[in-house]
Amino acid sequence: MQFPILSFIVFTPIVAALIIFLIPEDRKGEVRVAALAASAFALVLSIWVYFAYDVGVGGYQFVEQVSWIPALGISYKVGLDGMNAPLVLLTGVVMFTGVLISWGIDDRPREFFTFLFILATGVFGVFVSLDLFMLFFFYEIAVFPMYLLISIWGWKETREYAAMKLTLYLFVGSVIALVGALAMYFTAGLGTFDMLELERAGFSREFQILWFPFVFIGFGVLGGIFPFHNWSPDGHVAAPTAVSMFHAGVLMKLGAFAALRVGLMLLPEGAKFHMGWIILLTLVNVVYGAFIASVQTDFKYVIGFSSVSHMGLVLMGFATLTREGFIGSGIQMFSHGVMTALFFAVVGMVYDQAHTREIPKLGGFRKVMPMVAIAFIIGGLVSMGMPGFSGFIAEFPIFMGVWKSYPLIAIIAAISIVITASYIIRVVGRVFYGKMPEEFEGHVHDVTVLDKIALLFLSFILIALGVFPGWMVPLVESGVDTILRLLGGA
């Protein structure tokens, strides 16, 4: 048996969470150190496994299988392919940088990191699961701590409302998807939750057409699909910085990814039937999110709605059912994850100093925190799809795919690029340039070294992917081949 690297990645956070929980509450320093060590360990493992994946061979690698409830055909089965490998890496990156920028949390850090790490295990688990039951199991593990993290450490004004809204949306979404999944399990009659087997179950066309919307929309809720996106900006805003990073950076990908894995890959005929109208929903996402982002005055809401817009692009890429669309979406999930983590980190840093997120009240922050300004601008360029940054590598194939199947939608969706540029430069101009209000002079300071490391790391990834896309695109492509095979070479 080979070294169970994926299990190590999945369970490192939760084991770390247990260890952290055993540390006495008042030893906050030790808690932080333990958290950093664990997240660094998970990061190293995820980088290692990412680069150890053999693109030439393709398919699922590092597969582990342990039977769990044989009577029901439930087993712990994990594996890595071209679609989830970037997401595992993404989770490692966000977890590590999230810990770095949460160093300053002084309100019960022990519990905070415990919940955050439980969440991380859930996220890793969903990404690598090859068993439908385990996927749901990890999914719930990821969703529950979110509620606690937001309602305890969140922004006082809206945290209870937002946490509840988020939990209800996600819970309802997952129940809808679960119904679809159970339907698949029983109809297949194979007595197994193994997704690789279910792929070959040969569901009838009628069955697929009936159940596809349940699964896709159910998970799509977590991906922020219109009109079920409303939990996400509220949730992002209410959450503490590291949780926003996780939330927008990783958790939303969970929805998109599960919609792909369970919806599209298991019910390909259903996907072909329904994508015509689903792409319209995603179009609304893309344009509508950008429009709303452009008029928000709360810095964090701007980023929150921009996430709705960018996640719409991910789902739109899926909905094209083209090779280019899938490749673009696969990269967009990673690129947007890193970018939005960077954005929320920056918002958090500004808020910590200014104690307000109202854009008209801010200004001139470039002078005191130059690196934060540069990092935000880099993120902004990614979000505008500027060539040379990862956003372009992701969005160009998506638009190509959309154009192939629905040129009119491509044109309308392209409007969002202009609007995105407008709100990003508005934020850059107002928050980082312009005149600093009197009351901030002398009271606002630069961020810590740890914050800078986090920003530098995230910016580096965005540029590295933009300039040398060769370290990710072939990998995602190999994953896309699998999907296209299931779709019948469409």
Next chain:
Amino acid sequence: MTTETLIWLIPLPPLLAFFLIVLFTNRSRGLSHTIAIGAAFLSWLGSMVVFLRAIQTHELGKHPFSASIPWLPLGEGWFSIGVLIDPLGAATLFFVAWTILMIFIYSVGYHNYGQPEGDHDRKGLPPHGATVVDEHGHQHTVPSVEPMYSRFFAFIGLFAFGMYLLVVSDNLLTLFVGWEIMGLCSYLLIGFWYGKPSARAAMIKAFITTRVGDVFMLLGIAYLYSQTGTLNFREILYSQEVLDSLASTPSYIAGLSAAALIGILLFIGTVGKSAQFPLHVWLPDAMEGPTPVSAMIHAATMVSAGVYMVIRIFPLLSAGSHHGALTAPMIVMAIIGAGTALFAATIAVAQNDIKRVLAYSTISQLGYMVAALGIGAYIAAAFHLITHAFFKALLFLGSGSVIHGMEHGVLHTDDHIDPQNMLNMGGLRKKMPITFWTFLIGGFALAGFPLVTAGFWSKDEILADAFGHAHYGVFITLALAALLTAFYTMRQITLTFLGEPRTKAAEHAQETPWTMTLPLVILAVFAVSAGWVGIPEHFPLLGGVVPNWFHEFVGETLLEKPKGVEFNPIPLLTSIVVALGGIYLGWLVYRNVKAGEVDPLEKPLGALYPVLRNKYYFDELYELIFIRPSIWVSEVFTYLWIDRKFIDGILHVVADVSVKVGAFLRNYIDKPVVNGSGDLVADVTKSSGRSMRVIQTGRIQQYMMMALVGFVVLSGIFYYIVQRMGVQ
């Protein structure tokens, strides 16, 4: 070193300079500009070597310099990026290298290198001058050095990198990368003095407007790639098969071939970048940037890039054309180009700001090139692109020199007038002789002064082509525009340099330092001589004396070398008459303008004058039909109505109803039983979240319990269903 290696290296020095200045030398002004100019010089040197090798290569069009490396794996193979220098590329490289180097040198003087630091200068605002005390104890106010001197050189370095990248690219994607880098730099540079609200507004306007064009261009690129599987110029533009298949494939829009639709989409990119109607509004406002920036953006590089791109893809635009018939994109270009040429020229007549006149003139001249390409005058368009780059860079730098001289006068006399308003000038020929003579040369080239200036030859060729191929509408429009061009150019020269000074500041204007005048002189040489390489063979007397080298050389870029038009005296006479007539009229009307007088045209033009002065109210119109509605749509319609009222409204109603249902069930039906989870959910759903207050007491165990309960409940449901339905 092979030529190909050299081409790879050309764009790099300015990029390196950008990083060096930003990271290391931004505190030292001298070091920063030395690095930047050194880098521009290296790129210039490389470009000249490549250019010389290119013109010595036999049949460069068939065997261009090219090399590529794999970069982005897409579809079946790798997407390669690489460099390509064919005759068109070589000619473009030539003028880009010269103008960029000149602009870099000029910037040293323009930003007052060597002058003292200002008394009250702040970053983000233009320098206001410094007080110095001379040996006699007199106080003088002199120009002060730009507070963000080093940063300026860093930005223009990055900008130069973008332009070189665009020129040497062998594919649309890296061309687009260079294109976007320039867009970003123009944003940063227009807003260089970000302390001025007008500059901030202009930077945003420029970026967003060009971005609109870019988006369509991106779609065009995507469409082209999905049709052909490549974006490489050689594989598309040099291959008759690919062009034919694109021209015969129907597109999504009825009646248009794929080639036509791609062509139109790409052309919209040019409309944004080269400020053609209706996306022209950003360019005049872009004058808020420092003058060398205006020259960079509006003459040598960015706006030229738009036209360069359409010239580059001309085989695609004309694909499917039979016997000189115009294709759909060509018709679009002819109409938009000719229309813009005339439209912008009329606005230029009524502007008083010396730089704004040039801005509208640029829009108008770019329209010329676009129209020329639209009627299939490929070589004439390329020729005008090059001559225009030289004389327009000269004019922009010259106007900067004038403003600089005027500012000196303003500081000296403490007479606070607008140093850019031409009505405040007059008589500067005596104060600033070098600036005057070079400006005169540039102005005459722009006006198309017959025989000696470059502008005459290139403009004449466009008119001859239009006439020769019987596109009379385009011919007349462009001839009218040429008349207006000559008129407003002479108006500018007369108001600025001739007559007597109209203000005290103009009396005390001073010639600028050599770093500024030297580039003017060099560019003036090109503004004259660049035309001699393209004298048509059949031109009376002069034709054939100097071979029509440009036609031979650049013509090779196309698969089928275009034929020159037959000589016809009508267009020649027309271009001579409009040029001389316009110049004479301009001098006649404006020679006697006195201090404090209004524009002599204001009365005779009547109601038309304010319309022209206010640029046909396009800014106001766009505000009304685009900006306000889009704010309304985002703020009121989508956010407030749909997002907050409708979607959230439904959610809240559901929550409310479930609370009420819960209350109803509890109070009237089954009080003891529904005390559990259902009620909990309903209760906390209410946005007040009363029950959540318990959480703030910090009893972590409770949360853990909640999580556990939730999980157990979910698993319970699951297990129940599984059991109930049985395992098959």
